[in-house]
Amino acid sequence: MESTGAKFDxxxxxxxxxxxxxxxxxxxxxxxxxxxxxxxxxxxxxxxFLRVLDRMNDLIDGVRVEGTVLYDGADIxxxxxxxxxxxxxxxxxxxxxxxxxxxxxxxxxxxxxxGLHARTAAEKRHLSELVEKSLVNAALFDEVKDRLHxxxxxxxxxxxxxxxxxxxxxxxxxxxxxxxPTSALDPISxxxxxxxxxxxxxxxxxxxxxxxxxxAGRVSDSTGFFLHGxxxxxxxxxxxxxxxxxxxxxxxxxxxxx
Amino acid sequence: xxxxxxxxxxLSRLNHDVLAMGTRVEESLRKxxxxxxxxxxxxxxxVKAGDELINALQIxxxxxxxxxxxxxxxxxxxxxxxxxxxxxTDNLERAGDHAVHxxxxxxxxxxxxxxxxxxxxxxxxxxxxGMVRGAVDAxxxxxxxxxxxxxxEDDAVDVEHKLVxxxxxxxxxxxxxxxxxAARLLTTSGFLERLGDHMTNICEAVVFMxxxxxxxxxx
Numbered sequence: 001m002e003s004t005g006a007k008f009d010x011x012x013x014x015x016x017x018x019x020x021x022x023x024x025x026x027x028x029x030x031x032x033x034x035x036x037x038x039x040x041x042x043x044x045x046x047x048x049f050l051r052v053l054d055r056m057n058d059l060i061d062g063v064r065v066e067g068t069v070l071y072d073g074a075d076i077x078x079x080x081x082x083x084x085x086x087x088x089x090x091x092x093x094x095x096x097x098x099x100x101x102x103x104x105x106x107x108x109x110x111x112x113x114x115g116l117h118a119r120t121a122a123e124k125r126h127l128s129e130l131v132e133k134s135l136v137n138a139a140l141f142d143e144v145k146d147r148l149h150x151x152x153x154x155x156x157x158x159x160x161x162x163x164x165x166x167x168x169x170x171x172x173x174x175x176x177x178x179x180x181p182t183s184a185l186d187p188i189s190x191x192x193x194x195x196x197x198x199x200x201x202x203x204x205x206x207x208x209x210x211x212x213x214x215x216a217g218r219v220s221d222s223t224g225f226f227l228h229g230x231x232x233x234x235x236x237x238x239x240x241x242x243x244x245x246x247x248x249x250x251x252x253x254x255x256x257x258x
Numbered sequence: 259x260x261x262x263x264x265x266x267x268x269l270s271r272l273n274h275d276v277l278a279m280g281t282r283v284e285e286s287l288r289k290x291x292x293x294x295x296x297x298x299x300x301x302x303x304x305v306k307a308g309d310e311l312i313n314a315l316q317i318x319x320x321x322x323x324x325x326x327x328x329x330x331x332x333x334x335x336x337x338x339x340x341x342x343x344x345x346x347t348d349n350l351e352r353a354g355d356h357a358v359h360x361x362x363x364x365x366x367x368x369x370x371x372x373x374x375x376x377x378x379x380x381x382x383x384x385x386x387x388g389m390v391r392g393a394v395d396a397x398x399x400x401x402x403x404x405x406x407x408x409x410x411e412d413d414a415v416d417v418e419h420k421l422v423x424x425x426x427x428x429x430x431x432x433x434x435x436x437x438x439x440a441a442r443l444l445t446t447s448g449f450l451e452r453l454g455d456h457m458t459n460i461c462e463a464v465v466f467m468x469x470x471x472x473x474x475x476x477x
Contacts (some may be wrong), residue, residue: 214331241333243470250334255262 090168096160158189280394
């Protein structure tokens with residue numbers, strides 16, 4: 001991988017949960033405006049790695065990290081403001097988790113938290129436009145435009161997940177981290193999210209953890225295979241799925257792990 | 259725990275049919291060369307009849323491979339193996355056609371004093387019987403080195419072909435009355451030369467399947 005243009009440059013990353021080492025000397029450059037898939041069996045460290053990128057692991061007691069993670073060239077463990085970091089790096093989780101409020105308020109939640117108020121008519125219009133734009137970009141607007149002020153809990157699972165993506169987009173991030181974003185969705189909703197990812201990568205850098213090999217093959221530009229906390233192989237997706245270099249990658253993606 | 263048992267079983271059933279197809283092609287070629295050598299028209303007719311079975315096997319194997327791709331979503335070497343199956347069957351089918359061409363030549367050339375160049379055709383077909391078996395074995399055993407060795411045998415076929423061309427042209431000049439029959443030797447030699455190329459294609463596909471890179475084995 002080229003070193004130039006890397007959104008993240010991770011070098012020799014180790015991570016321990018107490019005595020247990022979850023990541024072992026992981027080095028990985030993640031290109032801007034691309035989709036990077038992280039694959040591997042349960043417990044291999046891929047979700048832990050994802051959570052390093054926006055420092056979500058800080059919330060867990062007993063986590064110790066060594067190595068460097070550069071985001072746009074700056075060390076995320078240095079003087080960076082965590083709140084600001086998480087504003088620029090949005091996360092979408094496995095299970096859609098809309099707040100128990102209206103569709104509109106779900107999307108407006110982030111901007112409001114970050115200080116966008118709607119006191120004047122101009123501010124209200126700005127917020128409305130931001131919500132609409134986010135819903136459009138999450139490919140959801142047409143389906144919810146007539147029920148923006150009804151509860152988000154009434155949406156289907158696939159719509160809820162796109163709402164969660166819209167909620168992340170509303171704070172105008174730079175990076176989208178996704179932890180198995182379609183594993184709870186039916187194939188049609190999954191196809192919609194995958195089509196959406198392809199559109200979003202023009203503006204965002206996307207890192208997606210997935211257990212679905214075909215999904216990694218379909219959507220990503222690069223794929224990293226994790227095993228026992230190590231990054232075994234990291235290469236363009238077409239190479240990983242057609243001609244992997246490492247036997248362990250081959251066995252995993254072919255479903256030959258006993 | 260053994261995983262993907264169903265896929266592995268289906269793949270082995272598929273490869274069993276590839277072996278059957280290869281065996282049929284080798285058998286056709288051997289019969290055709292015997293027919294040519296011994297001027298046995300009945301044997302030559304068997305080759306023509308047997309070609310239908312080869313074509314049917316091709317369709318059966320390719321349908322099975324397509325179903326496996328659709329239902330099992332193979333990747334990496336599994337996928338390369340299934341992509342290779344199509345190349346193997348395609349080239350075997352063409353080889354079967356060339357065996358038929360040889361059989362037809364045997365029928366046409368029978369009943370008259372043989373040209374000595376027929377020995378060269380027989381020699382080419384003999385080498386190729388070994389190439390058909392070797393290429394199919396290399397595929398089944400996923401053996402790239404064996405594939406390279408088989409492809410190397412094509413050189414001897416090409417040498418024979420060139421000699422046939424040279425000798426037949428001389429013959430045509432010396433015996434204008436025999437031009438029609440001599441021309442048949444030329445075209446038949448051309449078919450056999452191509453049959454060798456088809457086996458080389460299979461060998462190249464086997465190297466690709468095993469090593470994941472495209473190679474040229476017949477330059």
